Amino acid sequence: MTDCPVHHETPSPECIEATGPFPFVTHRVYRQRNGLVQRWHSRHHRKQLRPPEEPSTVSQSMVDRWGLWLPNSLNWWIGLVFAVGALLFSTASIMVLGHFAEDGANLVYFLGSIPFTVAAYLQLFQAANTDALPDEPDRSHSRRKLVGWRPHDVGWLSCALQFVGTILFNFNTFDAMLPSLNWFQTDLLVWVPNFVGSILFLASGYLAYAEVVHQYVGWKPRNLSWWIVFINLLGCIGFMVSAVLAFGLPGPPHPLVATLSVVFTLQGAICFFLGALLMWPEAAQSAN
Secondary structure (H helix, E strand, O other), X not given: OEOOOOOOOOOOOEEEEXXXXXXXXXXXXXXXXXXXXXXXXXXXXXOOEOOOOOOOOOOOOHHHHOOOOOOOOHHHHHHHHHHHHHHHHHHHHHHHHOOOOHHHHHHHHHHHHHHHHHHHHHHHHHHHOOXXXXXXXXXXXXXXXXXXXXXXXXXXXXXXXXXXXXHHHHHHHHHOOOOOOOHHHHHHHHHHHHHHHHHHHHHHHHHHHHHHXXXXXXXXXXXXXXXXHHHHHHHHHHHHHHHHHOOOOOOOOOHHHHHHHHXXXXXXXXXXXHHHHHHHHHHOOXXX
């Protein structure tokens, strides 16, 4: 348990509990002046969602409940753009595994990396401009930050690592289209950014997971946000395994290793696609 921060200029509400995976705080409990208790969750606060223990009291249509059309929600757009990128990555992987239009697969990978970067930036922008805590002064009128700097905030750190990772994937997938690369150039220009980007994705995915479970490891299958970060973490693991297997040596790659690398890329992309789609019903839980 972590001590609650003290804000003397705003004595109410009072923070009576603060917990999370050290050194981060991802869950707080506040006592209102009227005695009511309010729970605060890092991810839900950043995305302006209702706390998981606070069900909706409004009857919703099927479209609203599943978040199929919420164009006014940034969370909905983030899920949509991530889904487009993941779908393109899946398509490119299937093209390689099916041995059809293989020459165009690298282009599809590159095109897929662009929506990943756009969605990752939207998440980072959202994290950089999160609302003040319940016991902090209102900062809704402060100037918007393009990136921000909040390394003490596990949500911001996760988004920042993922954004940098997507940029490395942009370089990795673009360089893969360059003709006549030898094995050393391929490792330097294609594999290195892929490997480093995958490490950043894995770190980002784990931080997002720890943010939701409020500890290093947790199991919350009744929590929709838990499913999103858990599935995305599996996708990050798939990308990491794929990057390790993609390391090149002089001579032609082993067919089985090359195939497994693409298979794990496909697995990672499918996981990100499912996680992105689940962000739609999560977006429907807006607190506004």
